[in-house]
Amino acid sequence: MATRPAPWSEDEQLAAPAPLHVASLRDRPIQCASCGSRELCMPVGLDAEAMDNLDRVISNRVRVQKRATLYRPGESFRALYAIRIGTLKTLILAEDGREQITGFHMSGEVVGLDGMAGGSYTCQAIALEDTEICVLPFKRLDELALGVPALRGNLYRVLSSDICHDHSMMLLLGSRSAEERLVFFLLNLAARYQRRGYSSSEFVLRMTREEIASYLGLKLETVSRLFSHLQEQGLLQVQGRAIKLLDSPALKQRVGQH
Amino acid sequence: MATRPAPWSEDEQLAAPAPLHVASLRDRPIQCASCGSRELCMPVGLDAEAMDNLDRVISNRVRVQKRATLYRPGESFRALYAIRIGTLKTLILAEDGREQITGFHMSGEVVGLDGMAGGSYTCQAIALEDTEICVLPFKRLDELALGVPALRGNLYRVLSSDICHDHSMMLLLGSRSAEERLVFFLLNLAARYQRRGYSSSEFVLRMTREEIASYLGLKLETVSRLFSHLQEQGLLQVQGRAIKLLDSPALKQRVGQH
C-alpha cells in the first residue's frame, strides 16, 4: 500500500561526529519519567510502557554550549530536538543577510519541526545558554507513534501549537505597536516560566536587547527605550536582564488581555 | 500501550447540519485520481490503492460560497480541509477586535491545521470566491496514515510547510519595507499560479486591497499607493484586481531574490 519512502527514512545516524561544542551525554542515564519537563514535552500523557519506549527512541542526549548551533539551514532533517534544560533561539536568514528570530524555546519545547517539509532544516537553532537536548530521531519516533495514539497526538499537538504560535506572532508583527509587542513578549515569558514552576513576576532574560528586538520586529534602541519607559511608569523594574513585573494586571490591560 | 484518547477521536459526524451557504456535494462523484490538484495536495505520491482509500476517507465534498465561513475559532476540530477549487483566507482575531489575515489558500492546499493543537480551531477560514472543499475527517485520515507512510509524510509535510510559510511571513512582517512586502506577495502569488498551470505574469487578485494590507501588516492606502508607484516605474500593470507583472526579474531583484 505504501509507495515512495518518506524523506527521513534513511538511517538516522549522523554522518560526521558531532562538533566539540555539542557534546554527547550518552553515558548519563536520564529518563523521561524522571525529567522535570515531562509534563510539557513529548511524553505527556504516555503510560509507563510507552514512556520507556520513548526513552529508547531517544538516541542520544547532547549538551549544546552557549552560542553554539544545534542545527542550521540546509542540514538534512533526521531528528526533532526536545529541550531538557536551557534556552534556544531559532532564526531564519534572508538571502540579503537580514535575519529574524522566529522563536525562543525553553525546557519541554520541541524544535526542528521546520525540517520535516523539505528534508532539511530551514532555521538555525542556537543556544542562548548551556542547554541539554534530547535527540528524537524522526524515523524511530514516527514508528513508535504508530502504536501509541497519545504520542501521535503529542506530535500533532507540537506541530499545530507551533503554527498557532506563529499566527499570533503574525498578528503581533502585523498589527501591534512597539510597546504592545514588548509587553506581550514579557507576559508570554512570565506565563511560560510559571508553567515551569518559576516565578511569573521575576525572571532573568536569556537574550540580548537585540535578540528581543529581532523577535519583535523592532530595533534594539526601541526595546531599550520601552523598558525604560515602562519602568518610569512603575509597571516593571529593569536591571539589565533582570526583570520584575510590578503590575501584571495593568500590563495585561495595556495589551487588551482580560 | 495507548493511554488517553486523542482529542479528535470522537465521532467525526457534525453535530448540526451544515448551514445553507456550505452545501454538500455528496452526490457528485469526484476522486483524487482525477482531481487537477492531486499533485499539490494530500494524495501526492500515493499509489492507486492508497488513493482509493483516501477517497473513502473524504467524508464529503462541500461548496463554500463567496464570503461564507468554512470554520471559525472555537469550533471543535474534526477535520482538515483540502481546497479543490477556489480560494480561502484564514485570519485570527484579537480580543480587541483587530484581525490579521494569516494566509491566502488556493487549490491543493490544506487548511484547518491550527485546530489540531487545542481541540478547536483558532482561525477563521472564509471563502474569497465560490470554493469547493474536500473534508478530511481527521480521525479517519490519521488511521489511514498508519498504514500508508507516504500519506503520513504528506501530512507531516503539510504541517511543516505551514510552519515554514509562517516563518517567512514573520521575516517579512518583522524586517521588510512596505514595498518589499507587496512585491514578495505578488511574486509568491505568481509562483503559485504557475505551479497550477496558470500564467505567472498575469492574474486576477481574489482579495481586496484591505485584505492584502491585513496580510502584509499594512494599511489599504499604502497598498494602493504602492501599486500605483510600481506601475509608474513600469514594473507592473494594475487595473483594479487585474495584475500584469511586466518585469519579474527586476521585481525579484528589488527584494533580493536571485
Place this chain on the structure above:
DNA sequence: CGACTAGTTGAGGCCAGTCAATGTTGGTGG
C-alpha cells in the same frame, strides 16, 4: 437613481528607525 463598496490620491502627523555619544557589564588574561 441613490446607496454602497472598493479603490485612488493628497496633506499632514507620529511612531519607530537611524546615527551618534556615553555608560555598564562580564569574561579573560596578566
Place this chain on the structure above:
DNA sequence: CCACCAACATTGACTGGCCTCAACTAGTCG
C-alpha cells in the same frame, strides 16, 4: 585579584516611512 576590553545597553537628536484623515472616483446592485 583586578585591569582591560569587547559586548551589551542606555539615551538623545533628528529623520522618514507609513498611518491617519479626508476627499473624490468608479463600479455594482436594488
